[in-house]
Amino acid sequence: MTDTTNKSKLADLIKAVFTEVFDGQDSDLPAPKLKQDTILLDTGLDSLGFAILVTRLEEELEFDPFSLSDEAYYPQTFGEFLDFYHSNRPT
Amino acid sequence: MTFRDRISNLPDNRVLLRTADRTVDRDAILGDKIPTHLAGIRVAICFSDVSTAVRSLAMLDGIADRILLLSSSWEPELLLKLARLGSCSILLCDDVTICPEHASIRVLDNLTAIDEIAEFGTHPPTETRWVLATSGTTNEPKLVSHSLASLTRTSKTDTRRGTGQCWGMVFDHSRFAGLQVLLQSMLSGAELLAPSADWALEEKIDFLVKHGCSHLSGTPTLWRKMMMVANASNMPLLQATLGGEIADDRVLKVIAQNFPNARVTHIYASTEAGVGFSVSDGREGFPKDFLNNAPTGVEIKEQDGRLFIRNSQVEQKYLNIGDQLSDADGWVDSGDLIELKGDRVYFVGRESGVINVGGDKVHPEVVEGILMSFDGVAAAHVYAKKNPITGAIVAADFILSDRNADPAKIRSDLRVHAEKNLKRYQVPALFKIVDKFETNAAGKILRTKA
Numbered sequence: 001m002t003d004t005t006n007k008s009k010l011a012d013l014i015k016a017v018f019t020e021v022f023d024g025q026d027s028d029l030p031a032p033k034l035k036q037d038t039i040l041l042d043t044g045l046d047s048l049g050f051a052i053l054v055t056r057l058e059e060e061l062e063f064d065p066f067s068l069s070d071e072a073y074y075p076q077t078f079g080e081f082l083d084f085y086h087s088n089r090p091t
Numbered sequence: 092m093t094f095r096d097r098i099s100n101l102p103d104n105r106v107l108l109r110t111a112d113r114t115v116d117r118d119a120i121l122g123d124k125i126p127t128h129l130a131g132i133r134v135a136i137c138f139s140d141v142s143t144a145v146r147s148l149a150m151l152d153g154i155a156d157r158i159l160l161l162s163s164s165w166e167p168e169l170l171l172k173l174a175r176l177g178s179c180s181i182l183l184c185d186d187v188t189i190c191p192e193h194a195s196i197r198v199l200d201n202l203t204a205i206d207e208i209a210e211f212g213t214h215p216p217t218e219t220r221w222v223l224a225t226s227g228t229t230n231e232p233k234l235v236s237h238s239l240a241s242l243t244r245t246s247k248t249d250t251r252r253g254t255g256q257c258w259g260m261v262f263d264h265s266r267f268a269g270l271q272v273l274l275q276s277m278l279s280g281a282e283l284l285a286p287s288a289d290w291a292l293e294e295k296i297d298f299l300v301k302h303g304c305s306h307l308s309g310t311p312t313l314w315r316k317m318m319m320v321a322n323a324s325n326m327p328l329l330q331a332t333l334g335g336e337i338a339d340d341r342v343l344k345v346i347a348q349n350f351p352n353a354r355v356t357h358i359y360a361s362t363e364a365g366v367g368f369s370v371s372d373g374r375e376g377f378p379k380d381f382l383n384n385a386p387t388g389v390e391i392k393e394q395d396g397r398l399f400i401r402n403s404q405v406e407q408k409y410l411n412i413g414d415q416l417s418d419a420d421g422w423v424d425s426g427d428l429i430e431l432k433g434d435r436v437y438f439v440g441r442e443s444g445v446i447n448v449g450g451d452k453v454h455p456e457v458v459e460g461i462l463m464s465f466d467g468v469a470a471a472h473v474y475a476k477k478n479p480i481t482g483a484i485v486a487a488d489f490i491l492s493d494r495n496a497d498p499a500k501i502r503s504d505l506r507v508h509a510e511k512n513l514k515r516y517q518v519p520a521l522f523k524i525v526d527k528f529e530t531n532a533a534g535k536i537l538r539t540k541a
Contacts, residue, residue: 041292041319047480048515051448052484054479054480055484066341067477072341073345074315074345
């Protein structure tokens with residue numbers, strides 16, 4: 001299991017899975033680089049892509065912040081997405 | 092009263108529709124000559140522009156025996172097939188060149204050309220049937236017949252309420268959900284905001300924010316997506332409606348938080364049964380009370396763990412297949428599985444086990460078939476896994492043919508095999524190697540899991 005206390009390691013994992021899922025879409029474009037303020041909906045990854053990303057991350061990390069968190073919240077930027085995963089990691 | 096009558100009764104010449112190109116007021120909708128010489132014909136309409144579609148409805152309701160609404164996103168062959176199934180003699184669409192004329196169907200691209208038709212017309216109908224296509228649970232679309240009365244039965248069309256409201260329509264106006272929004276909005280004298288179908292979601296939302304959208308409907312999947320758009324919370328919503336998929340507590344909560352002035356309602360409805368019922372208490376499922384006392388005059392009951400619904404307005408037969416839609420007492424089997432827990436009834440999936448991946452339907456057996464055609468797999472079980480973005484996603488448990496095989500390699504090869512043979516939304520997002528499958532007490536493999 002990935003050590004999620006290290007935020008930058010978590011960021012790397014998310015970026016890696018994102019790229020893998022993005023490449024699975026029917027597109028010639030390369031996966032965009034994810035920065036703190038990258039708007040997730042603008043990356044070109046569609047709803048299904050996000051759904052798959054969240055599922056794959058749950059498989060890797062063995063937790064799903066969307067199920068754990070009481071907050072009804074949908075992150076809009078990559079920074080928010082990363083924070084959401086980091087702050088909801090099981091301790 | 093026809094659609095035309097109801098629009099005419101609006102108290103003033105207000106704007107009823109706003110698209111990217113134009114605003115359309117009441118008089119403009121009523122401005123076309125009524126083709127009385129065509130009384131009794133059956134017409135299919137297929138326009139991408141909402142204002143043209145609305146003008147056709149105003150011309151034809153009360154004159155045509157039947158109006159078949161078709162989506163401009165469909166292929167010409169499908170349009171003609173459905174027009175034939177609906178026994179239509181005329182197909183009105185945007186571009187006649189893409190739609191080759193069929194022996195028995197006249198294809199026209201504009202409403203004024205209707206004047207030139209001399210041959211049709213029998214006698215005025217008692218009531219024009221509005222026919223919609225539903226995708227149902229298989230890929231073959233079915234036609235379901237409604238009347239304007241049955242389509243607007245639960246619409247609140249008091250113009251005192253409608254005045255000043257702005258209804259956003261992000262669905263196709265030719266499908267049940269979009270048409271409901273269109274009718275609810277126009278007949279109550281509200282302004283319908285219709286962003287172009289080909290715009291990206293952010294542009295559609297910018298349009299809705301700009302024009303003060305106060306009422307908006309969408310599927311839970313669409314709402315989750317809209318909640319990821321920064322500008323969305325700037326819509327001055329007073330009413331947020333969800334339908335078409337199971338609405339969970341999470342999506343209801345996020346909408347309530349972003350739109351503090353909005354009433355949040357989720358609607359259970361099926362194209363077959365007409366409108367079902369709505370729930371506005373902010374919780375998923377519905378109150379147990381509804382089983383004996385459904386609020387809108389529709390009746391609902393539980394039978395064999397499924398929801399049955401009764402509505403006397405819908406013509407009780409699918410138009411293009413022979414089997415009866417309902418049983419002898421008029422009850423329609425919704426095919427939705429329900430579970431009673433305390434004072435609440437929850438939706439837990441489809442009886443057929445069909446998985447709804449953000450609106451796209453997946454048959455587990457189809458996916459299992461593909462997985463089992465792969466050498467390394469002895470048996471596969473495909474099921475729905477809950478997902479915060481699409482509601483559900485496809486997951487697969489499988490048993491290895493050879494226990495000594497390298498699991499990582501098999502999984503990755505199996506994924507490639509699945510991607511080659513299935514549509515993207517059908518491919519399991521999760522592959523798990525198991526020793527055996529989970530079954531229920533009766534020995535049936537479970538189709539829905541947390």
